[in-house]
Amino acid sequence: MKFLVDHHTVTSIINKLRSAGCVFAEEEARLLVTEGQSLDGLLQKVDMRVEGIPLEYVIGWAPFCGLRIVVERGVFVPRKRTEFLVRQAEDLGCSGDIVVDLCCGSGAIGAALAAAMGDIMLYGSDIDLIAIRCARKNVTPFGGHIFEGDLYKALPRWMKGRINILVANVPYVPTKAIELLPVEARLYEPHLALDGGEDGLNILRRVVKEAPDWLAPGGHLLIETSEMQAPRTFEIFAHSGLATKVVRDAERDATVVIGTNSGDSPPAL
Structure with missing residues (x-):
């Protein structure tokens, strides 16, 4: 009662x-x-x-795309602006797609995509045990699976060349800028989920470099970045051979770079 x-x-x-x-x-x-x-x-x-202590940790969940995402103390709290990334991926995907969320954190992006798109094959990966525990709670109701490991190393080999939608909200805060973040993020959220290296793009480079090998022909890679980092991110995507564009929602202060794989056929098993 x-x-x-x-x-x-x-x-x-x-x-x-x-x-x-x-x-x-x-x-x-x-x-x-x-x-x-x-x-x-x-x-x-x-x-x-x-x-x-961040409100989301206190109550145990965060609102995201109309869902209640389970969060534990020590996991990255999903941001409102990242809903823009979800909407972009939703527009590009369709029923039956293989959808993978690298650096999945709480699994918020994958859960939101599954809720919006319905019948998809959803997978995610992370190296942090707290994140993995939260992600499994959030994506399992949608039939999703979470792997433990570093980026693509966590994924089964059969996925290579077959991923339709690859999303990654990787750490993109430059190391020296972490001290400028709001106190709640700086003190309570894991720096592993924030620190993107000297220019904030270290993890992003790794994701983009291997993406063409993992994407299906016509598959899409979507990564959230900052408005300031967008031009350099565009160059990194384009250099990898992906057809690239930048989309932005000024109201949410959200910037997403999208790369499309132009490969002709998937590799043989």
């Missing part, structure tokens, strides 16, 4: 959150109250949030 929270308690929670610097204190208070199982549990969650 759901416990009831009186108006005075809710007001007190809102004031505490606002004093701690939470910009959307009223909305956060509503979520915390909704997720609370008891008054003591609710107040404990409020204290965690006031301490600075």
Whole structure:
């Protein structure tokens, strides 16, 4: 049975959150109250949030493309702007596609694509055990499978030359820029999921380099990047032989580079 929270308690929670610097204190208070199982549990969650722990870790999930994505403390929290990547991939895919999410993190992108596209063969990979645990919770209801390992090394060989949609929200923050990130990301999210090396494109280069070998003829690679990094990312894609374009949603501050494989036929088994 759901416990009831009186108006005075809710007001007190809102004031505490606002004093701690939470910009959307009223909305956060509503979520915390909704997720609370008891008054003591609710107040404990409020204290965690006031301490600075990201709201998604406190309540155990993040909203993404209309889904509740399970997140544990220590996994990268899916961003609203990444919904733009999902929509671009959805527009390019169709029922029956083999869809792979490299650096899948919580599995949010794959789960959202499966929910939107229906009958797809969904796979993902990550090297972080917390991410793998969360991803499996999020994609298993859609029939998805998550592999443990470094990028393509985690994937079974039969996929080579047969992936229709390959998505990757790789770490793309330049190492020295991590210290400029919001406190919640800098202190609580894994740097492994943020740090893209000196120019932020180290992991991206690795993904793009091997992509033509893994994509089916006409298959697509989609990677989120920053607006500033987009020109260099375009060059990396084009150099790999992919037909490349950049798409952007200014409202979400979302930039996605899309490469299409022009290969004629898949390799023999």
